[in-house]
Amino acid sequence: MWTLFAFGGLPTWTLAPAAAAIALAAVLIRPQIPHPTSRVLDGLLLACVACAALQLVPLPPGVRNTVSPHALTVDRALRFDASAAGSRTLSLDPAATVRALGIAVMLIAAFWTAREAVARGGIRPIARTVCLAGFVVSVVAMTTHYTAPRLLYGIWSADTLRSPVYGPFVNRNHMASWLVMALPFAAGYLVARIARRGSVAAGVDALSLWIGGAVCAMFAALVVSLSRSGAVGIAGAAVCGGLIAVGRRGSGSRRWLLATAAVALALFASMPISSQLLARFDRLEQNASGGRLQIWRETLPIVRDFTLTGVGLGAYHTAMLVYQRTDRTRLFNQAHDEYLQLATEGGLLVSIPLAAAAAFLIAAIARRLREDRSDGFWIRAGAVSGLAGVMVQSLWETGLRMPANGLLFAVLCGIAVHGRPARET
Template identity: 25%
Template sequence: MIEASPRIARLERGLFYTFLVLLFWLPIPLGSHRPWAWALLEVWSFCLLGGWLLVNTYSPRLHTLKPFAPLLALFALFQFWVGLQVLPLPIGLLEMLSPERAGHFLSANPEAISGTLSLDPNQTRVGLLKGLSYWCLLFLAVALVNTPQRLKQAALVIVITGTFQAFYGVLLALSGSETTWILGFPNNTIATGGFLYKNHFGNFLVLCLCFGIGLLIASLSRRQAGSVREFLRGTLATLMNGKAVVRLCLAMMVIGLVMSHSRMANTAFFASLSITGVLGLLLIRKKSRSLTVLLASLLVIDLFIVGSWFGVEKLKNRLENTSFSGETRDEVVRDGLRLLEQYPLAGTGGGSFYSSFPAVKGADIQSFYDQAHNDYLQFAIEFGLPATLLLGVAVLWSLFHAFNALRQRRDSLMQGMAFAAVMAIIAELIMLLTDFHLQAPATAVYFLLCLALAWQARFMPAEKRAG
């Protein structure tokens, strides 16, 4: 790579810090799940990419992204498909890709020569712009977060963001205020932070918790304690330095997670922590006793001590009293499958679920559902099975690299980040079963960061140590 001039280096450094500011901002305006908020996200991300391309013009560095090319290509191919959904296609091609959709056009106009795959082209265009901004941020995550030091800084910003959201959510829930302090939405004793929907808030905190746990694991000493005195001395040193601050941030986020009363987010967090903890103990080479102590403390302290003060018993009762007879989400899945049967290959078009679902909704569903409350089903309905499987390949490939990093990397930071990536992907795969988390831009972007983290943990060169 050609050495950059001081001015170009400052520009590139400024882009990195502006990227971090964006990460902090994303969850604040209702998870960026409003048109004006995601419009700001789009402009911000496109400008950042434009700035990076300018830097690359004077200091070529595109070749450094070669290890991440498959991940970027898979998501670029997916966005190409979404763009194809809104393009007018010849009626013959439309009949091949979506006979049902072609039949609609021909029944309305037997002379029709073209038509779109999407049932709601306007919403698909909106989704396409959002998707392109997501791709830009995925690209920037691997292009700007290009050193171990920056990786650590980005993870720390994500932990700070989650802590801020948790603190604000808990404070607001305990305040007794009838409305939120910002935008004046109804408020109760359930923590939602900058989000409007408690499950989105819980999901977001889980992803931030994964980064925090990864940072803690990265900071553990790899030196084996020879005696009880050395072990106690190392533990005391941990409490006296910055690791203790990260540990307090994790405790704050766990309080926020429990007070969100999100059943699936809490279940996914503790399930993914348990699964990844066992995998970490099996796969990480030269693990220290402190790793086992840390993982045990995360489960015991957070669940049984912190949780008991802030409502884990209420959450337990809600889980025990959960009944599908009082829910209609399973009926939504049932009727949604009918849409999937009608449009299995091409889908109904990105963002079209809310307008296409009423046509197949059963009489036993009285509520209006603008989302499927199951992202697996919604993606399959809107984008078709092949495109959804393409995304599945990207996620599972990322998980594969995270596993390999956990097993093969010797660097403590890369091991910690690999642990965070594995845990985040497992947790998200669980949570997507019962809600529409990836429809919220803040959550979607943070999950993409987790996928990028898996590849970075596998391929990023370790930090060179003096001596």
Template identity: 25%
Template sequence: MTHSERWCWYSLLLMLIWLPIPLGSHRMWSWSIFEIWISCQTVLLSVSLWHRFPWQKIRKFVWLLAPLSLFQCWVAIQAIPLPVEMLGVIAPDVAQIYRQVGADVGSLSYDRYATLTGLMKGIAYTLFALNAVMLIHSVKRVKAVLYALLISGTFQSFYGGLTVLLNNHQSWLFGLPQGHRATGTFVYFNHFANYLVMCLCLGIGLIVSQLHQTESGSWHVRIRRWFSALMSAKMMIRLCLIVMVIALIMTRSRMGNAVFFSVIACGGVIALCFYKRRPRALTALIISMMIIDTFLVGTLFGIDKVKQRIEATSIETETRDQAVQWSLDIIRDYPLTGTGLGSFYSTFPHYTHYNIGYYNYAHNDYVQFAAEAGIPAVVLLSLPILVALWFCFNVIRTRHSKTLKGTALGCLMGILAMIAQISVDFHLQAPANAVTFILMLVLSGCVRQIQVRSDNHQLSVEKLSVDKFSVEKLSVEKLTV
């Protein structure tokens, strides 16, 4: 390991903690910092690994890097100025609009500046995925990533919870108006809830990876394990998870809270049914997450208010469903090419039937990406997600490493949570959330690719047992003869 590679690794961990702090990096100045940071880090990492560039590992992640790269190529094509005659071959409807105004040159995007901005962010996301693929190559580094997100989520939870409990009218860091909902250092409380859900899922995977897999054997051993657990890192991780659950409840996010407890139940069922060499304490952990966090902690910190918000939800009081419904008309008119990445806020006003307020996002990332980039681009981006889910499920069933299986379980729950949450909001538009989601996809591939001694040792034991059985069977057959 070179000094440059080590510094890039520490830079990646610091980046994970930094991204949520400047308003979730959901401002031009904050995501510009991320773009410059990841670009410089990529150059430094490429130079440090020039003579031993990990092409073999990158080829194993072609399922993720190729779709991301192809999507950025398509966005670049959307922003390229083209002659109207050529544009008429690709998108006749768009070319007709340019002909009506007498323009000789046009582009697939209705807002080239917004599309170029989205392209820069997309390239930064792709570079982040490439950096993560090259730098996360051991169980130790997988653990370090999980701890970094645990630290980030706990800090955000303390900050968001204290600003609400102390009745601050402005946030401490940026002076933004602070209501009665926890937002952390984010602007939008739902983005904060989505980030906490991902950190919670990976934190649960981290604590599952530290559970004992062997039987206690006696009450003496069992009690000794209980006392050692009280003084171990597992208890500190558990306390961090409780703090994050408190902050999640204080966001009053309906979908965030509903999805979190749903994926806990779903992940628990998958783990209990398919976990290879399931830890005996896993059932107790899942029950404690459902009972302690939901009923006891939730009652103290206002889960009844979340329940009231869910019960008060109706079509009459919500306009987001109208925004999604009218956005489908954009997809109908531009199903293949889209209107240009980032152009929703300028295109949507032409499709509104009456005034429902200003919408710069569709509050549904599936619909917005389809409207801006086209249906084929959405299908392209969905493939890595499906592959990552399969990798996680396969690792849970087949691997022996506790860390890799726990990480796979956390990623599985986190990806399922994101799939559900982006159906009602625009979480992928916030760089902090998008980068964390991409990291989970990378980890899903890492837990499948990383080789550890425990797996090899287990395979050797199984092979030895098979050979011993074969020898004994052969001896019995010879004696019979």
């Protein structure tokens, strides 16, 4: 959870400790690669890395202009030496692509390690760490929101002009992404503890009460963030969790999910700031002509011009220096749509293996949900709901670009597809 509290992992200097920790965990746990039950998925993940790495290979001018004919146009607009002969990469910003590729490798390693750790019965430390981190970061975020809304941790100023920071993140929507994933996972862990003990009296102990408090704190922090995408994301997570519960025949745990939903609604209704969040939804129509719609319109020409190879992972902002036509007072440095940005940066070169990996991941998750008959099922269900929620939010946000969010996403994927039911609760 280092990256969560280290400003979401946004500064590059915060990534080295995270990479070292993941490498150490991988050495100690020694995950099977490829995993016997996920050989195709693991192979596709490696293919994604290989295809992204191709964007960093220097190509002769003739080859580069053939596979990416508009790259020279961008070079001429941004570089004094654009006309000089010499090999260049497909990526318009090689340094940004190196960083993005390094983060991608780190996330894949975290996924493999988490999958193996949970299969060996290591769900308890992961779940409790997420609950503890969620509680602490939520309290910190809400406290600083009301005391120093434009200072990270109430101390450091952030490079943001249009919206207040939230917790360790410079963008409230990015913090909302983390909460959208962590909250359902923690709720699933709570339901699993109660279900395993067979009754309320046996299941509700000091630890369960603490987990419940962490869930409430995270929900409150999500509301206080006033993030519309976060609100829609958590609604998507709730729908996913409800559908999973309906499909879980013969389980009395469904009533606990209904109780959780009732508590969430009651908590939302009791918070005065809830009206401000609802008011932000009312302003969607009047802002429809600008904002994200404007960004999406100006992104589509990049997708069209770089369909085959993309502009390079992490190079969206570089391409937008040339393609942005309106509102030049600020740079559109993200597409505010994870899928659109992936298409822009990766092109078909990266998008095809990535889409295939996503399809195999979803199929593996569905299979595990059908097979898992243990009480630990609800932990898996919580992880899946969190993943579904953030994927809904990603329709108009790019919170998964933050390393802290990406790492939690990778860990939840490992929990969702692990091969044996998690029995520790």
